[in-house]
Amino acid sequence: MKEVKLFLGPQHPGMHGNYSVHMYVDGDMIKKARPTPGFLHRGFEKLMERRLWMGNLALIPRICVVEPDINEMVYAMGIEALAGVEVPERAHWIRMMILELGRLAIHMMAIGGIGGPTGMYTATYWGIAQRDLILDLFEKITGARIYHMYIVPGGVRKDLPEGILEDVTKVLDQLEKNLPEYEELILRHPIIHARIKDNIMLPESVVWELGVTGIGMRSATGTENDLRKVKPYARYDQVEFDVPTATYSDALTRMQLKYQEMHQSIRIIRQVMEKMPKEGPVRTNFSAGSALRFTVPEGMVYTAVESSRGEYGYFIVSDGKEQPYRIAVRGASYPQGLLGIEKYLTGYRIDDASIWMDTMGVCSPEIDR
Amino acid sequence: MTNSMSNWIETLEKDLGVEVLDSPAKLQYFIDVEHTNVHQTLAYLRHVGFTQMSLLSCIDWIEQGKFQLICILMNWENGVHMLVRTMLDRENPEFTTITDIYPGAVYYEREIHEFFGVHFRGNPTYQKPLFLERWDDMPPLRKDFDPQAYSDSKFPRREHPHVFKTKVVEVTE
């Protein structure tokens, strides 16, 4: 049969974000696939060299649109490490709460996202609606729905508003009540099972070859390779949580791990609210002189946090001036989004390509930057 | 933990004949090597547990006339990040691919070629464009590239007329 060249994306409802996979297909079998990134390329790494350290705060959340808080966290951690600043105790706990709320939001988005390629739009509607409640919490805490710019070098921008803990508890209670229903409807649904079970496999050897981290790695290797456990930042060493793992990584397993991680995130947030110091400073002012034009001592550092897709890191180089000398971004979905698609999408069917994008968690803006 | 860690670093220093430098962050170390020794170092590190390559990146030290390649490795067993650094000549930046040690590096090398113009011998695809399309200037992440000038020459900007209406308010008692 003749091979046909097919463009999946950038303008395609099954494609998450502005990303494209071009492939040669035989029937509906993918013979050869090539990822095409760059549609969202804005030149962040260049722009960040041109902005002040403080001005970059507005820029960095936009690198990963669906999960912006991790950007702020790695940036702040990097500057704090270079400048040797101690973050106030309360700020650590607030940061953890924000990060875990962000993780809940993106996992809800992923559960909603699986509705698109599998044709079960109920999941989309439910997931997105549930995520919106978390965005409302963000709005109360930080003032913005998507880009919060809340975690700043030296702490967090402002203290939590009054009565927010009750609101968070309310949302968590409601989410916890709904989660079994989501599992019943989405993860045990025959349609979803037929489409994503034993599909888009990720063997352990491929994990080590590509360098996949996060849920992809944990679902294939059965190891608790989570940066929150291996290399705890903030106060993750003072809360109890489990890292869900599996040894058989198909699309369904990865969705189930996302689902289980949501339970753990809820557990972490509840502990944070309990153990957090009730009052105290939330921000260290470490700059001499103007707060907007502070300088960072010379040096280079790599900081990484566990995002929903894996290790997300910034490599920050400072030459002691008011602007960073170089910042390199390690997008967590770089391995599975580029080399993974090129090498391991062959042999699947056309409609499975978007399941790859969703369950591997390919986030195009962080690849393109 | 710390004791075994320092033992481990001593073994590393002895075997590789390099100095392991501390970094500002915890569980993170630097190794500076000549660019001819990078592959040997990486192969050794991969053997001792640094199975994951997190990032391959480049810095443009324009005043020294050098490019610095950084390879960030991660050992999941003890959570150590190892940053292997090497200097390349800025005039004629050439390096041999590390894809035979870390296959995941293939797209990072392509990106570094696109953004810095470093050539990677042995990587058959590194010269293909990745993020940019029809790029017609020097590699954009080099320090002497001015994005503002490029943007001004290519993309017209909206002109905002700065008209401030003044209105005289008479105060009457």
Next chain:
Amino acid sequence: MHEVQKNDRSLWEVVGDYFRANSIWMKWYCTGCGAIEMPPTMTSRFDMEQLGMGPMATPRQADVLLITGYLSTKTLRRVIYSYEQMQDPKYVVGFGSCTLNGGIYYDSYATINQLDKYLPVDLYIAGCMPRPEAIMNSFGELIEMIKKGEAKGWKHYKENHEWYKANQMDSLGEVIIHDEFHE
């Protein structure tokens, strides 16, 4: 009763615009980060369908092209390609400050600064990023504009085709999309 403004439209166009305004298909193309606010707008919380709008996968059946945020040159080629595939009448809505004046990426080497040099924009939504309420409000505004016959960017694109093409060529070099396998 709506006061029918005829402008320069024929009676059939007035009638046509009235019906078009109540059934709008929005093209599903996430060109930038503003697209993250589209799912809440489309789904049950804000519910775009109450305005008679729905997402449409193919450009040939869509009426509205949403430019959700910044446009890199690589995307702009595809956007122009898609826009020219859409059938008349077609409307363009620009999201956020990036389409207005480049926004936070004013000095980026990869993104354009002003969208209406390349495509006829009927409506801009200010903000970074626009909230779902703002998006819903702008859709209401767009419907009013269509009813009144004010959204005629597509006519403007036809009449000033040379001007638009010249601008596109200046910034993009060429709009033709080549083989992306690079093989």
